[in-house]
Amino acid sequence: MNDVARLMQAAERAAAAGNFNEARKSFLRVLETGEHAEALVHLSYIESKIGSYRAACDYALRAYALPGLSPALMVKVLNRLRNFNQTSALHELIGRFEPQRLDARQLHAVAAQASYLGDQQRALDLLDLALSRQPANAPVLLARAQINTFLGRFDEAEHDLRDCMMYNKGMAAIWWTLARLRKQTPTSNHVEELRRELKVARPPGERAFLAFALHKELDDLGDIAGAGEALTLGCKLKRSELKYSTAQSRALMARLKAAPMPEVAAGGVDRGFTPVFIVGMFRSGTTLLEQLLGGNPAMLNAGELHDFVTSMRYVADYQSTGFLDEDMVRRAETMDFDEVAEHYVRGVEWRLEPGQTHLTDKLPANFFNIGYILRALPDARILHMVRDPVETCFSNLRELFSGASPYSYDQAELAEFYLMYQDLMAHWHATFPGRILDIHYAELTRDTEGVMRGVASHCGLDFLPTMVDPRSRVQSVATASAVQVRSPVIVREVPKWDPYREYLAPLIRGLGSQAT
Template identity: 35%
Template structure:
């Protein structure tokens, strides 16, 4: 449809909603029509208006919930889900959808309860089993998760997503691994698949083979599997170097209105603590340490600041170019509204505590916006050795969300853009964020934890040095590792693949990064 067609559809739907304000289906279609035209704020209004009188129609309310989440309306989405919980004997597929929506909101215990009810009601497909296994793992029940995923692969042996998930749940051992089964399934898959779906499945099995061989200390064979996996993923998810560079250029040259000289009024309610940095730099460990404190809850990897920034700027969220457009209109953003909207939609995540952790590494791009909108919120920047950081990204299966991570040249380019942006934030916003060295944290945890807690205005508690005792759910790729005690096993892991990673080291060195030391206190 062209612009004129969308405008015509908007006119018709607006007339219908005026005549029948309780017509939820038409309200959702109107919201979609406005969204397609780039009107994010306007697309939210018919959804919120529809909340006033919802029909007794669970599938429609589920659809409404998905639309609300996409627009950053977390509180309204939770209200819809609470209403759905009251439905008598909902069918298993509806329970599964609700579990996925609770997962999107970071409500992992609630999501697990829902998927277990769905299983009891007959949910029995591969996707449902993978979701069940994943939620068991997030909630600390790894053995049960392994059992579910092993049964899933017994019944659907070519389900690549389950294979990739299963190997991440625990370290593979010489006496307990599935390498023969993985290699057998690879033999049955097309070697050079043209179909994107088949290519993804093959990549997932290649990843599972890599992870197994890496755990078994067979680096040469492991690298071959990882190279095949990432070649497929890079083809499926090409890296847009031009777009990433344009975005960082815009952020560096962005002009924001100056903060007033008067001390800003501290908002009421719990305070967010932001953890930012490169993915796989130790952000989850820092989150677990902080949320072990009696006054801190973890909100997990939430995208709420990103969504509220887009809403206030009235820019439809997209991975391709939306932040670039916002950076170019930076001085037109209502930062007071941005801060208040973010707090309104997220403070419930503190669960009665004084602080809550927003641990989204990608918020490193949004530091200037965070400082202007929430000047009272601490920002912690996790810093790790460049080669360890990059290799940890390269060997992770991120799906389609991190195109930079599947190619060494793209990875070096992305990392150098990150270092450029960090340097800019430090120069233009001195004191805006505290650098936290991963190496220092694992070598001298008591010293670094004390410094971090002091920066956040918190008293030292012994529990923060024992994050392995933290029973809260955790939902990242490193969730298995961070349930262990603080250790130094992650330092210098890239050196096992030093020969294969030499092109990456050379590219980083050419860009000004020092990669000759394990000391990451100065990341570049």
């Protein structure tokens, strides 16, 4: 055994024992002999463990830059790059893969990263290759169904899910995905099957998938009482797995409002494109607005990007808890926002194609970061989607998120969070007058052209007739609105929440005057 192998073994033993400082020393000794991809990946994990965000990211980038990575190691590097949202490097490394060298598990892993980048067709191709090797692979079939949903291929998605059930009917996520594909009817639904599956002993998160699916199907069938009961169960199950504190949210909002936020006048450095941040509560219509903006070919619909928050993390050398926390707000007081801007631009500009002058960054929770966005990117445009409070909150309540909104599974907590969000937005408007354009969902659906003319003007875009129909240039949509956005703009005379008025009493009471 050579010296490098002995050092690697010693370092791995130390890391497994939790002795990260000793492991770090041994891995660094390996690097003294030359760049070593496996050691760099280990160091990236160790630096994350000891709280050094920037060093962890840099080690991952050094590993990515090495040629000749084995398939197994490339998958590990991809995971590290994804952790730091290094999307340009992710994109380039995926392009280096030789798919024929990968087994089905590795193909599935790479497909997930391609989907994260928005390259749904590449993800689909990789999954197809995985299935050619393992046709009975239920997780791959489920992933394929999700990709086909993002691409609007709903019949193919349903076929994938049916095949998936043949191999593993117990995967709860299958039922949730299937329920969302279409409106269920009295002659074609899965209600009894879902009720049977809910009786099977499963972890709370798995049962939550089934309960939310049952809620959706009963709602389709007009069984409001049954749908409300299923939603109550789903929310209780999901909430039991999450850590959320209303007091912490309130403290964060207060810290943000008290933080110094000097405005930088627009017209600074030319970044080569105009970022357009679409913010608001989840389920407020942000995806619809993005798709309408995408009707102009000068606009790139980039989807829900995490680049701004990860740019702040990199510059602060700090992994914030959740999307933002009080410590990050404190660190931001001395942060170099020019460096934040440079990091952000490097992270997103690779997505632009010739002729595209604008890019949408549609992560709703960026409403936390409006002050920081305008400091780093003075020429950014901020579009704030506003929807009826009860309708917005009800839509959040009945959506099973992956963890993005832990406040949304309890009516009282959801109402309190909504009021805090609304108060913070009022603060941003007062701090940055004229920099944020509110777009009201009801007006957007009733006078789409009139509203979009104002939006285009605010963004510095020409208005085009193709900006009034979300289907005009719709591409992949990897959000909860993947099904709805394939339809024309819908005007509801009776809000979706109205039949649930009695059920939503705690939410309406919590919203107070905002619910009237």
